Amino acid sequence: MQIPDKFHDECGVVAIFSHPEAEKLKLAYLGLHALQHRGQESAGIVSSDGLVSRVHKAMGSVADIFTEDVLSKLHGTLAIGHTRYSTAGDSALLNAQPILVQSNKGAIAVAHNGNLVNATAIRARLESQGSIFQTNSDTEVLVHLIALSKEHTLPEAMADALRRVEGAFSLVMMSNDRIFAARDPRGFRPLGKISAVDGHKHDAFVFASETCAFDLIGAEYIRDVKPGELIIVGPEGVSSRFYSTAAPQSSCIFEHVYFSRPDSLVFGRSVQTSREELGRQLAREAGVDADLVVPVPDSGVTAGVGYAAESGIPFRFALIRNHYVGRTFIEPSQSVRDFGVKLKLNPVRSLLEGKRIVLIDDSIVRGTTSRKIVRMVRSAGATEVHMRISCPPTISPCYYGVDTPSRKQLIAANKSVDEIREYIGADSLAYLSLEGLKKACGEGEKISYCSACYTGKYPTDIVDIEEIQPATARR
Numbered sequence: 118m119q120i121p122d123k124f125h126d127e128c129g130v131v132a133i134f135s136h137p138e139a140e141k142l143k144l145a146y147l148g149l150h151a152l153q154h155r156g157q158e159s160a161g162i163v164s165s166d167g168l169v170s171r172v173h174k175a176m177g178s179v180a181d182i183f184t185e186d187v188l189s190k191l192h193g194t195l196a197i198g199h200t201r202y203s204t205a206g207d208s209a210l211l212n213a214q215p216i217l218v219q220s221n222k223g224a225i226a227v228a229h230n231g232n233l234v235n236a237t238a239i240r241a242r243l244e245s246q247g248s249i250f251q252t253n254s255d256t257e258v259l260v261h262l263i264a265l266s267k268e269h270t271l272p273e274a275m276a277d278a279l280r281r282v283e284g285a286f287s288l289v290m291m292s293n294d295r296i297f298a299a300r301d302p303r304g305f306r307p308l309g310k311i312s313a314v315d316g317h318k319h320d321a322f323v324f325a326s327e328t329c330a331f332d333l334i335g336a337e338y339i340r341d342v343k344p345g346e347l348i349i350v351g352p353e354g355v356s357s358r359f360y361s362t363a364a365p366q367s368s369c370i371f372e373h374v375y376f377s378r379p380d381s382l383v384f385g386r387s388v389q390t391s392r393e394e395l396g397r398q399l400a401r402e403a404g405v406d407a408d409l410v411v412p413v414p415d416s417g418v419t420a421g422v423g424y425a426a427e428s429g430i431p432f433r434f435a436l437i438r439n440h441y442v443g444r445t446f447i448e449p450s451q452s453v454r455d456f457g458v459k460l461k462l463n464p465v466r467s468l469l470e471g472k473r474i475v476l477i478d479d480s481i482v483r484g485t486t487s488r489k490i491v492r493m494v495r496s497a498g499a500t501e502v503h504m505r506i507s508c509p510p511t512i513s514p515c516y517y518g519v520d521t522p523s524r525k526q527l528i529a530a531n532k533s534v535d536e537i538r539e540y541i542g543a544d545s546l547a548y549l550s551l552e553g554l555k556k557a558c559g560e561g562e563k564i565s566y567c568s569a570c571y572t573g574k575y576p577t578d579i580v581d582i583e584e585i586q587p588a589t590a591r592r
């Protein structure tokens with residue numbers, strides 16, 4: 118079995134509990150469709166008619182996996198679903214979610230967005246006691262802890278298990294007749310709750326990573342699942358309990374920088390508002406004399422709009438993205454990744470020729486993309502290329518559910534801003550300050566963020582997986 122060299126978990130989750138109309142389960146499919154950007158390599162749905170749970174999961178996009186034929190077999194009144202970006206290779210389907218097991222507490226299905234930072238230690242302990250694991254996934258640890266719990270009811274066993282894991286988890290879980298939604302005590306990843314689908318009061322209860330999934334379903338957003346909260350929806354109605362007291366909030370700021378869709382509310386705040394403000398703040402901090410603001414699509418578009426509005430420099434789509442390129446091409450090798458940029462983006466020569474360009478993107482990770490794009494813009498006739506990044510330099514890997522490479526591969530962990538400028542071949546390069554980032558994302562009384570990828574200061578105890586463990590021991 119191939120073991121991934123690091124956690125790769127960028128995921129979206131959805132859960133639905135509805136009245137007995139098979140059609141309603143298609144809402145789970147539609148919800149996943151709206152969360153496709155959170156993970157494009159595998160997807161799955163577990164559905165139940167109240168008595169028996171069935172799973173369907175596969176590699177590929179939601180639309181490819183859930184054909185009319187597959188959907189017609191998804192009978193039942195409740196479901197949970199998951200989209201995942203994982204590693205390529207044989208091990209990926211094995212790790213696709215939701216995980217569905219039969220246990221001493223009945224059927225348990227789990228779909229997880231985030232990463233458990235103490236999963237390796239728990240797994241080693243359980244394996245030494247004879248537990249047998251089927252996947253490489255940290256999420257499976259949680260399923261074992263629920264099954265092994267001495268508590269007698271499933272909600273109590275879940276609460277017990279949730280108290281034993283550390284890190285980031287927005288979870289939707291299911292038994293044959295109930296759904297459960299829980300968030301870690303720090304609220305790292307988003308998870309919202311809705312009801313009243315199609316305007317029918319309490320017609321259905323839905324949970325999803327982002328509110329854009331609710332919009333597609335035509336449902337009303339009620340509130341976020343609170344940090345430390347476990348919500349249970351079953352035949353008897355809805356109940357909520359806190360399995361843990363909330364810890365200081367550390368919601369992921371990268372959700373606002375890049376990961377979530379601008380049409381979503383995330384942590385109760387509009388991503389569009391944050392992202393446009395990131396661009397405005399960037400223009401205030403790092404203005405430059407230029408002719409055109411050009412975003413790197415799609416990730417730089419909204420910040421680009423903000424930068425142009427604040428600076429007064431005209432905004433143009435001078436890089437065109439081919440939206441029909443699948444992620445199949447994005448293999449871990451550097452040469453393929455370089456090729457991938459050309460497949461995805463093409464410059465509009467008539468706009469760029471003879472112009473001084475401000476290029477806006479959300480982040481530089483390895484530097485490969487920016488280097489290619491700067492070259493592309495120059496070869497299309499731009500006279501100057503000024504790169505502006507709508508967050509601070511990414512210097513530390515994320516252990517809470519965003520796919521980042523090791524510190525060795527993070528260009529900003531190894532080079533100064535000027536060295537990066539030289540590497541990508543730009544005339545100038547500037548990043549947004551940490552203070553500017555937090556301000557733009559509304560840090561303050563109502564929300565406080567984890568920005569460990571920019572500071573190296575992790576809000577939980579962290580075993581630095583990269584530095585003290587051999588790659589083959591990681592899960």
Ligand code: AMP
Pocket residue numbers: 375413416478479480481482483484485486487519520521
């Ligand atoms: P790189 O070539 O490694 O510097 O990648 C930079 C590009 O990857 C930027 O255009 C970002 O929008 C995008 N990006 C940043 N973070 C991530 C991530 N965690 N997963 C996928 N893409 C990302």
